[in-house]
Amino acid sequence: MNQVPRKWRPRMALVVLVVCASLLAVPVVALLALQIGTNWFMRETESALIKQAAIYAGVYAHAFEEVGSDAPIPGYYLPPDKRVFWNAQTRTFTSFLDLRVNSIEPTRPDATPSDKTLDARHWQIAGELEKLEDRASRTTLSGVVFLDFQGLDLLAATPMSFAGVPEVETALRGGVGAALRWRSDADARWSLLSIARGAGFRVLIAYPVISANRVIGAIYMSRTPPQLESYFSREGAAFVTLVGVTFLGALVIGTFLVQVVLRPLLALRNQARLVAKGDAADLLPLRHYGMAEIAELGDAVLTMARTLSRRSKEIGIYTNHVTHELKSPVTAIVGAAELLEEGDLSAQTQHDLATTIREQGERMGRLLDQLREMTRAHQHKSGEPGRLADMVPLEAEVAFTLTDGDAILPLSLIHGRTILSHMAQNAFHHGADRLVLTWDGRTLAVCDNGRGFGDVDLARIGEPFFTTRRDEGGTGLGLAIVVAILDLYGATLRPVPGQGGARFEIVFPPA
Structure with missing residues (x-):
C-alpha cells in the first residue's frame, strides 16, 4: 500500500x-x-x-x-x-x-x-x-x-x-x-x-x-x-487604534482557527489513529466540529470506523463459520477416501462412498460460491433504479406474480435479480411454488405459499450461516447475501410472521 x-x-x-x-x-x-x-x-x-x-x-x-x-x-x-x-x-x-x-x-x-x-x-x-x-x-x-x-x-x-x-x-x-x-x-x-x-x-x-x-x-x-514624531503627534490615537485593532484581530483569528480548525482536526487525527489500531468500536461524534467540511470529515471517519468494525466482525464470523461448515464435508470426504483405500469393499459400498465424496464436494463448492457472492455484494456499489418486471429471474424454481409489473424499484437490475433469485430459492426449499410481489412505493412485500417460519427465531433470519436446512445441505448464506446487497441501498429485510406461508418486507429509506 x-x-x-x-x-x-x-x-x-x-x-x-x-x-x-x-x-x-x-x-x-x-x-x-x-x-x-x-x-x-x-x-x-x-x-x-x-x-x-x-x-x-x-x-x-x-x-x-x-x-x-x-x-x-x-x-x-x-x-x-x-x-x-x-x-x-x-x-x-x-x-x-x-x-x-x-x-x-x-x-x-x-x-x-x-x-x-x-x-x-x-x-x-x-x-x-x-x-x-x-x-x-x-x-x-x-x-x-x-x-x-x-x-x-x-x-x-x-x-x-x-x-x-x-x-x-x-x-x-x-x-x-x-x-x-x-x-x-x-x-x-x-x-x-x-x-x-x-x-x-x-x-x-x-x-x-x-x-x-x-x-x-x-x-x-x-x-x-x-518627521515621524509630528506625524504621530497628530495621528497617535489612530496608530494606537490600529495596533489595538490588529492585535485584537490577531487574537480573534488565532482563537477562531484553534477552536474551529486545529482542535477538531487533532481530535479527528486521534480518532483515525484509533481506527488504524482497531480500537474504534466505541467512537463517538466530537462535541464540536467547527466547520461543515470538518463535520463531514468527522462523519466519514465514524462511518469508516463502523464499516471497518463491522467488516472485522464479519471476517471473524465468516472465518469461524466457514471453518465449521467446511469441517463436516472435509471430514466426510477424508473418511470416505480412507475406506476406499482399504479396499475389499463391495461395489455398492464403493458407489455410496464415491457418492458421499461427490455430494460433500458439491456442498463445499456451493458454500464457497456463495461466500464469493457475498463478498462481491459488499464490494459492489449501488446502481440505478430498475423496473420490477425486469428483475424477475428467467429460470426460477417458483412462479412469480406481480401486482404492479411497471413499478420502479430503487435497485439496479443485477442486484434486483440476485435478491429475487435467492428469495425464490429460499421459498422453494420451504415448500413454496409461488411468490407474490407487491410494491407500495417504499416497501416490497414478498409472500410465498410454503411452510412459513414455524418456530424459527425471526431475529436470526438473514444472519450469515443461520439455516434450518443444514441436514439438507443448506449453507445459511442465501438471505445473508440479500441483506448484504440491501445494505448498499440503506434498505432492510424484515420477516413478518403470519399464517399461510412466509412473508418478507424489503423496506427502502425515504427518497
Missing part, C-alpha cells in the same frame, strides 16, 4: 502562528513605510524651500534694482549656459537631495567674522528684507539668511560671512546649493537612532539672487522636514 511521502510540512499550529504574526506585523510594516516616506517628506521640504527662496530672491533683486546707482553691479558674472537658464521664462528644478544617496553633513557652520563690508545698496535694502523675513517666517517656519555677493549676512550687526559653506559657494557661482545637515552634534553622534526616529536633520538651500546677469547675493534657507 502506498504511503504519504515523508517530507517537511508545516503543522497547523505553525500556520496559525504565522497568520497571527502576519497580522501583528501590519503596524510594523506601516511604521517602516512611514520611515521610507521620510525621504518623500525631505524632498517636499526641499521643493518648498526652493519656491520660497525664489520669491525672496525676486524681492531681493527688485529692491536692489530700485535703489539705483551709477556704480557697477558687483557679483559673479554668469557664464552663457547659466545666463540662458536664469533668463528663461520658466525654470524647473529636479530634486538635489536623496537620503539613499546623500550623506548627512555635520551641523551648519556658524558665520565667521570678516574684514569685508557691505556696499551701500545692500546696506539700504537690509531693513526691508528683515521686515519681510520677520513676517514671512511666521508662516513658512523656515530660517532665512540674506547674503550679499561676498557671502556676508545682510542682517548681522557686524560683518559675518557664510562664504566658506559649500552650498553657499555653489549659490554665489550661479547654482542652487542643497545639503542635508544634522541639527546638532547630539544628532550626529546618535545618527542611527535619529534616522530610526525619522528626526535630527535639516534641509538647507542656498539660492542665488540674479540682477543683470550677476550674482548680487544669495538666499540661505533651512527647515526641518516633517
Whole structure:
C-alpha cells in the first residue's frame, strides 16, 4: 500500500502562528513605510524651500534694482549656459537631495567674522528684507539668511560671512546649493537612532539672487522636514487604534482557527489513529466540529470506523463459520477416501462412498460460491433504479406474480435479480411454488405459499450461516447475501410472521 511521502510540512499550529504574526506585523510594516516616506517628506521640504527662496530672491533683486546707482553691479558674472537658464521664462528644478544617496553633513557652520563690508545698496535694502523675513517666517517656519555677493549676512550687526559653506559657494557661482545637515552634534553622534526616529536633520538651500546677469547675493534657507514624531503627534490615537485593532484581530483569528480548525482536526487525527489500531468500536461524534467540511470529515471517519468494525466482525464470523461448515464435508470426504483405500469393499459400498465424496464436494463448492457472492455484494456499489418486471429471474424454481409489473424499484437490475433469485430459492426449499410481489412505493412485500417460519427465531433470519436446512445441505448464506446487497441501498429485510406461508418486507429509506 502506498504511503504519504515523508517530507517537511508545516503543522497547523505553525500556520496559525504565522497568520497571527502576519497580522501583528501590519503596524510594523506601516511604521517602516512611514520611515521610507521620510525621504518623500525631505524632498517636499526641499521643493518648498526652493519656491520660497525664489520669491525672496525676486524681492531681493527688485529692491536692489530700485535703489539705483551709477556704480557697477558687483557679483559673479554668469557664464552663457547659466545666463540662458536664469533668463528663461520658466525654470524647473529636479530634486538635489536623496537620503539613499546623500550623506548627512555635520551641523551648519556658524558665520565667521570678516574684514569685508557691505556696499551701500545692500546696506539700504537690509531693513526691508528683515521686515519681510520677520513676517514671512511666521508662516513658512523656515530660517532665512540674506547674503550679499561676498557671502556676508545682510542682517548681522557686524560683518559675518557664510562664504566658506559649500552650498553657499555653489549659490554665489550661479547654482542652487542643497545639503542635508544634522541639527546638532547630539544628532550626529546618535545618527542611527535619529534616522530610526525619522528626526535630527535639516534641509538647507542656498539660492542665488540674479540682477543683470550677476550674482548680487544669495538666499540661505533651512527647515526641518516633517518627521515621524509630528506625524504621530497628530495621528497617535489612530496608530494606537490600529495596533489595538490588529492585535485584537490577531487574537480573534488565532482563537477562531484553534477552536474551529486545529482542535477538531487533532481530535479527528486521534480518532483515525484509533481506527488504524482497531480500537474504534466505541467512537463517538466530537462535541464540536467547527466547520461543515470538518463535520463531514468527522462523519466519514465514524462511518469508516463502523464499516471497518463491522467488516472485522464479519471476517471473524465468516472465518469461524466457514471453518465449521467446511469441517463436516472435509471430514466426510477424508473418511470416505480412507475406506476406499482399504479396499475389499463391495461395489455398492464403493458407489455410496464415491457418492458421499461427490455430494460433500458439491456442498463445499456451493458454500464457497456463495461466500464469493457475498463478498462481491459488499464490494459492489449501488446502481440505478430498475423496473420490477425486469428483475424477475428467467429460470426460477417458483412462479412469480406481480401486482404492479411497471413499478420502479430503487435497485439496479443485477442486484434486483440476485435478491429475487435467492428469495425464490429460499421459498422453494420451504415448500413454496409461488411468490407474490407487491410494491407500495417504499416497501416490497414478498409472500410465498410454503411452510412459513414455524418456530424459527425471526431475529436470526438473514444472519450469515443461520439455516434450518443444514441436514439438507443448506449453507445459511442465501438471505445473508440479500441483506448484504440491501445494505448498499440503506434498505432492510424484515420477516413478518403470519399464517399461510412466509412473508418478507424489503423496506427502502425515504427518497
